[in-house]
Amino acid sequence: MDVRLIRPTDLTNYLTILERTSEQDRYHRFHHVVDAFDPAALRRFVEDRPDMLGVIAFENGEPLGAAHAALIDERCAELAIVVSKDARRRGVGRALALALVAELEARGYSRFVAHALRDNVGFTHLARSMGLHIEKADGADATWVHETATVAALR
Numbered sequence: 739m740d741v742r743l744i745r746p747t748d749l750t751n752y753l754t755i756l757e758r759t760s761e762q763d764r765y766h767r768f769h770h771v772v773d774a775f776d777p778a779a780l781r782r783f784v785e786d787r788p789d790m791l792g793v794i795a796f797e798n799g800e801p802l803g804a805a806h807a808a809l810i811d812e813r814c815a816e817l818a819i820v821v822s823k824d825a826r827r828r829g830v831g832r833a834l835a836l837a838l839v840a841e842l843e844a845r846g847y848s849r850f851v852a853h854a855l856r857d858n859v860g861f862t863h864l865a866r867s868m869g870l871h872i873e874k875a876d877g878a879d880a881t882w883v884h885e886t887a888t889v890a891a892l893r
């Protein structure tokens with residue numbers, strides 16, 4: 739599996755990943771309903787932006803998943819991730835999250851947060867396996883957090 743920074747030419751790859759997800763998966767990822775794949779709206783997830791960093795995973799040229807960080811301030815980034823349905827439970831999500839955190843650490847980020855529904859079983863397992871913990875629970879929503887040292891210790 740190869741994981742690298744996402745770039746503008748990955749628009750079709752990102753679309754392919756999203757097409758291989760359910761409506762619920764996309765709700766988990768974007769926190770709102772995404773039922774149409776408008777390339778213009780999705781372009782922001784592949785272009786070079788000062789407020790976002792993304793990574794994408796491939797195997798034999800097939801795009802498997804992508805993870806993004808919204809850059810909140812000079813220290814804190816909010817992570818979000820999606821893996822194609824047919825590529826799950828084989829470490830793609832974890833590889834993406836670790837690669838993204840490594841990129842962020844290299845840029846000086848040390849606090850990572852993620853928002854997820856508390857009934858999101860896949861993300862709960864991924865987050866726990868990476869040493870994240872729930873900092874705040876509010877009804878159906880959870881805010882997961884970790885600091886750099888926790889992930890560094892797992893490598």
Ligand SMILES: CC(C)(COP(=O)(O)OP(=O)(O)OC[C@H]1O[C@@H](n2cnc3c(N)ncnc32)[C@H](O)[C@@H]1OP(=O)(O)O)[C@@H](O)C(=O)NCCC(=O)NCCS
Pocket residue numbers: 763764766767817818819820821822825826827828829830831832833852853854858859860861863864865867
């Ligand atoms: C959450 C998601 C990214 C996980 O991706 P993945 O590639 O399946 O995750 P991994 O294979 O790296 O799994 C990481 C760990 O979680 C476990 N895990 C993942 N999904 C699981 C599930 N549904 N049930 C139980 N365990 C699960 C894996 O076994 C693994 O555990 P380990 O480290 O002890 O071996 C994927 O399910 C997804 O895209 N969901 C829809 C979008 C979403 O919910 N995004 C999160 C909010 S931003």
